[in-house]
Amino acid sequence: MKNFKTLLLACFTLLAMTSCYDDMDDNIIPATTLELNDFVWKAMNYVYLYKSEIPNLADDRFISIDEYETYINSYASPEELFESLLYLPNEIDRFSGIYSNYYDLQNALSGTSLSNGIEFNLYYVPGSSAEIFGVITLVLADSPAESLNLQRGDFFRAVNGENLTASNYINLLSATSYTLNLATYSDNGTPDISDDDTVTLSGNSASLSKVSYTENPVHKTNVLNVGGISVGYLMYNGFTSEFDNQLNNAFAEFNAAGVTELVIDLRYNGGGSVQTAAYLGSMVTGQFTGQVFSKLFYNDNLSNNDTEYVFTGSINGNSINSLNLSRVYVLTTNRQTASASELVINSLSPYIDVVVIGENTVGKTQASRTVYDSPTLFSDSEANTGHTYALQPLVANSTNINNELVPSTGLIPDIELSESITNLGVLGDVNEPLLAAALADITGSGRPANLSESFSLELEEIRMPITPLQQDMHID
Incomplete structure (x- = not known):
């Protein structure tokens, strides 16, 4: 029994190696x-963070190779097997993924994907349990949406002339190309949501097509002079390591402007690179170089990989532009502020005052890593040429220096404030509600009187399906 796992993996490694090549002419055989199921089980058995919670991943699960082969043959696809091995997928592991083309996965982790350049929220039309409308929350720079002059705060009610409903919105809004039919929202002169509120087509439209788009996550920077205080504003939409230099350049701008207070807008940031998160923490501070920023803890198989990320003074061979702050403000939402965004909040909190404004965050403390069908598992250089499957499973838990995890229920804001769909405001503008709340706290002027806390919460929100990569924290 003790030697079965070694024998099993040896046999199936041999099977994979010999079946993918023709001995005579090296023609690749799919x-x-x-073989795909064998890869999935082997990989999950070795790297999965929650291996000990899954009986079918136990080292002594099978008493013979025949039993093992019967087991993996009982699953019609690698996706089916992978999903069967996840630990409480509706509660704990909502984030592991399997991908049939790892080139697409690699591109996505580098910030490149098919996009038309808009992000939006969806709601039921007041008084309806079937009809849906949307509001654009973010327009990406240099995207098809920006070229059409679409704006944050624009409403839409239909796609391709067909009203959005609970039964069609996913298909209509997931298409590669579509025409967005714009609308206007009227509260009919009353401040509260009621059945007489209307969402009416305006007659205007925008034809959008998704293109291969690489997003610079440094979406916007601004330096504001408020009450004689120099306040930096950074809207940062993804911890993408390929743009670490651009992030550092943003902090050079803040340094040059003499910024003494900082607001980091992470409300649409689903996460990304753990190392980039450590870089951001180092840019905010600077006085803790060499001290532990965060820790990663793997399963028993990979415990030698347990890692401490430290505050650092350099990035890609260049000096980090640090602000040496003792306080930072972070803006959040409960749908999209996740993983590496939460890591920054959790890991800075033991060192400086982190004031969170917005909504309860998603609640993801685990990190993932790309796993290939290769001898080293974590490298694609020797990947099985017979397929392009890869896994992105959770492999480690992230904590701060005090070994505190991000709760699965998310991080609770210090100042609770939801975006109002009729008053989204301009990102980076002093009157944008969440930023205005941060500036009021910085200046000690109290909460702005015109902020609407609950408008959006009174509407029943509808959510597009979220992929694991939209709430990812990965190890480079």
Whole structure:
């Protein structure tokens, strides 16, 4: 029994190696479902953070190779097997993923994906349990949406002339190309949501097509002079390591302007690179160089990989532009502020005052890593050429220096404030509600009187399906 795992993996490694090549002419032969399933089980057995919670991943689960082969053959696809091995997927592991083309996965982790350049929220039309409308929350720079002059705060009610409903919105809004039919929202002169509120087509439209788009996550920077205080504003939409230099350049701008207070807008930031998160923490501070920023803890198989990320003074061979702050403000939402965004809040909190304004965050403390069908698992250089499957499973838990996890229920804001769909405001503007709340706290002027806290919460929100990569924290 003790030697079965070694024998099993040796046999199936040999099977994978010999079946993907023709001995005579080296013609590549596509991997079979058996081989793909074998890769999935081997990988999850070795790297999965929650291996000990899954009986089918136990080292002594099978008493013979025949039993093992019967087991993996019982799953019709690698996706089916992978999903069967996840630990409480509706509660704990909502984030692991399997991908049939790792080139697309690699591109996505580098910030490149198919996009038309808009992000939006969806709600039921007041008084309806079927009809849906949307509001654009973010327009990406240099995207098809920006070229059409779409704006944050624009409403839409239909796609391709067809009203959005609970039964069609996913198909209509997931298409590669579509025409967005714009609308206007009227509260009919009353401040509260009521059945007489209307969402009416305006007659205007925008034809959008998704293109291969690489997002610079440094979406916007601004330096504001408020009451004689120099306040930096950074809207940062993804911890993408390929743009670490651009992030550092933003802090050079803040340094040059003499910024003494900082607001980091992470409300649409689903996460990304753990190392980039440590860089951001180092840019905010600077006085803790060499001290532990965060820790990663793997399963028993990979415990030698347990890692401490430290505050650092350099990035890609260049000096980090640090602000040496003792306080930072972070803006959040409960849908999209996740993983590496939460890591920054959690890991800075033991060192400086982190004031969170917005909504309860998603609640993801685990990190993932790309796993290939290769001898080293974590490198694609020797990947099985018979297929392009890769896994992005949770492999480690992230804590701060005090070994505190981000709760699965998310981080609670210090100042609770939801975006109002009729008053989204301009990002980076002093009157944008969440930023205005931060500036009021910085200047000690109290909460702005015109902020609407609950408008959006009174509407029943509808959510597009969220992929694991939209709330990702990965190890480079």
